[in-house]
Amino acid sequence: MDVTREPIGQETLASQLAQRADDEALAHAVLLTGAPGRGGLALALGLARQLHCKGTGPKPCGSCPSCLQHDQLQHPDLHFTFPVAKPPGKDKSLSVDQLDTWRQAILDLGAHFDMVELRERMSLGNKQPFISVHEAADILRRLSLTSHAGGWKVQVIWGAQTMRTDTANKLLKLLEEPPKRTLFILLADSTEGLLATILSRTQIIPIGPISPEAIRQRLEGEGGSSEAISDAVALADGDLAVARRLVKTDAAAEFAMYVDWMRTCYARDGRKAAGLADQFHDLGREAQKQFLAYALHMVRQCIVGNYGAQGAVRLRAAERGFAQKFAAFIHHGNVMDMQSTLESAAREVSGNVYGRTVFLDLSMKMMELLHRPK
Ligand SMILES: [Zn+2]
Structure with missing residues (x-):
């Protein structure tokens, strides 16, 4: 399939965010809410790429060393945290240990995948993944170091609704007073399940459903019978990850x-x-x-x-x-x-x-x- 990390159907929001980043008018912690299949991760990756770009013209340029690192998701100041589960015989688990799986998911699928895909790739079986307090400690440690490239540090927290209370509490201070030139991008299905103290420290940006036309266009580009595509568009409620699964399921x-x-x-x-x-x-x-x-x-x-x-x-x-x-x-x-x-x-x-x-x-x-x- 033709993989893209473009913010499919969310172009207007993407350019608004890009403009705010350009004007340095973006809060230091933003919370994008909406099902992952609506493309929050595409917006997050786009922002990080723009902030890290070393090009001299419009950003992101797509060809500077930073942009090339972003292509491979290997930029040293782009950090990912996402829900994981403890492997058997270990007392904790961190996203860092699953980073290769995470990167491969984006390289293979683009930015519109959800927990169903990620679980399968991490072979979790029936285990319910979440973001543990150890993860918060890891973020604290990482962000207290100076940035590698001397610019912005971007910390993406995907599936933020799975943060436990102790995890969220540990992150509060950091969200309130982040180190200089640090951007937190939290992604959650909705504001439900997030502590009020987290919500009050983030700029909440709701992501609406992708239009049926945009989903249809994308699915047609990826192949599948026209009947299956029509069903998927009708049932997916603006969620590309769900729509793709419906075409296949x-x-x-x-x-x-x-x-x-x-x-x-x-x-x-x-x-x-x-x-x-x-x-x-x-x-x-x-x-x-x-x-x-x-x-x-x-x-x-x-x-x-x-x-x-x-x-x-x-x-x-x-x-x-x-x-x-x-x-x-x-x-x-x-x-x-x-x-x-x-x-x-x-x-x-x-x-x-x-x-x-x-x-x-x-x-x-x-x-x-x-x-x-x-
Ligand atoms: Zn660039």
């Missing part, structure tokens, strides 16, 4: 599991629900989150269809048939509770609750909700 398997689960809940089959909870558990946390997001999407589409807005329904052809039949059981008397139940299950999965427990509990609630009168 077995849509049929996800749909089949959803249908099986909904039928099981409708039949109030507790034994079957327990079996499905085991399957769900074995998927791993990222896939669990993806399934819950999919279920939420399907439930919402039922209600859009029920209100007569068939044109607004975003479903694949196979899903449409099931959704139409099942829509009779999803109505204004239960849909709000279904949505909040699915959302809270997703939060529990993110918060490390055992997958099997989450899914069993969710199934029990869904059994009740599906039989609630209109």
Whole structure:
């Protein structure tokens, strides 16, 4: 695939940020919020490249030694911190130990990948990666040294929502009074899960979804059937990482599991629900989150269809048939509770609750909700 680190669909924001950096009007700590697939990392890499560029004309020039180092992600004053998990037999883990994997991910995929990709590359299995307090100590140590190239030091913290409280607390002072010519770029899915004290010390810049046209154009450049691309554009909600995965994933398997689960809940089959909870558990946390997001999407589409807005329904052809039949059981008397139940299950999965427990509990609630009168 043709790899690019360009801020696809975020060109306006990118040039605003570049202008602010040029005017030295950028805060010393910025927080870019939005799903990774919207391209926050592309913006961060672009800013770092611009600040480090030694060219004499417009920056980045693309050909000075700094720009060439950036091409390989090897600039000595560009630092990355991201969630990792402890390898077996070790008492701590640091991003530094996984830096080659991280760089390779960007070289192979560009800037629009997410935790699902990174987890796979780091072979984490079911382990939930996070940014530990050891990481904060490492950042402190690194940034207290003078910059190698005599200019800006840029510290990117990707997946900042996974910082533990002790990690965030340890970084506070540094965020408040960073060493001279140091730029922190934090990237997080949202401001949720970040301490208020972190938020108050950063300039928060929300990253909106990428337009469907920009996603379509990108996906078409990367190959894939036009049907798969149309589905992906419709379902990805402006997230290029999700869209790419949708083009590749077995849509049929996800749909089949959803249908099986909904039928099981409708039949109030507790034994079957327990079996499905085991399957769900074995998927791993990222896939669990993806399934819950999919279920939420399907439930919402039922209600859009029920209100007569068939044109607004975003479903694949196979899903449409099931959704139409099942829509009779999803109505204004239960849909709000279904949505909040699915959302809270997703939060529990993110918060490390055992997958099997989450899914069993969710199934029990869904059994009740599906039989609630209109
Ligand atoms: Zn340059």
